[in-house]
Amino acid sequence: MNSKLNTLINIFIASVWFLSGLLYKVLLISPRHQLIVGKILGSEYAEIFTFLIGISEVLLALWILWGRLPRWTAIFQMLIIAVMNLLEFFLASEFLLWGRWNILFAFFFILFIYRFQFYPNTKNHSVR
Numbered sequence: 001m002n003s004k005l006n007t008l009i010n011i012f013i014a015s016v017w018f019l020s021g022l023l024y025k026v027l028l029i030s031p032r033h034q035l036i037v038g039k040i041l042g043s044e045y046a047e048i049f050t051f052l053i054g055i056s057e058v059l060l061a062l063w064i065l066w067g068r069l070p071r072w073t074a075i076f077q078m079l080i081i082a083v084m085n086l087l088e089f090f091l092a093s094e095f096l097l098w099g100r101w102n103i104l105f106a107f108f109f110i111l112f113i114y115r116f117q118f119y120p121n122t123k124n125h126s127v128r
Contacts, residue, residue: 009116013077017077020054021057021058022054022058024054026051026054032096034046034050037050037053039092040092064077070117074113077113081110081113082106084106085106089103
């Protein structure tokens with residue numbers, strides 16, 4: 001994969017974390033995320049936990065853009081996405097944008113990160 005495309009994909013993945021963390025958890029433009037956190041971790045501390053999760057997502061985005069330990073970072077992202085979405089699936093699916101179908105989008109995002117990080121130079125060959 002050429003370095004330009006590699007950079008664009010990296011920016012895309014980082015922007016998902018950055019925007020999710022900043023807009024939905026730090027700035028709370030939608031209460032849905034705080035409701036999810038409250039349902040899973042308890043409503044008493046939902047506001048602070050949501051904020052801390054948002055800050056963590058913003059820091060993860062910056063780490064991704066920094067480019068250090070990319071494979072370990074990818075593994076970490078895949079684990080976080082899987083754990084987060086499984087918890088939401090079983091404990092707070094009523095607050096998810098697409099309900100239990102959210103798990104499907106999470107799965108595809110995990111596959112995207114995996115493919116990009118572990119097989120970046122795989123070429124698509126058309127079948128003749």
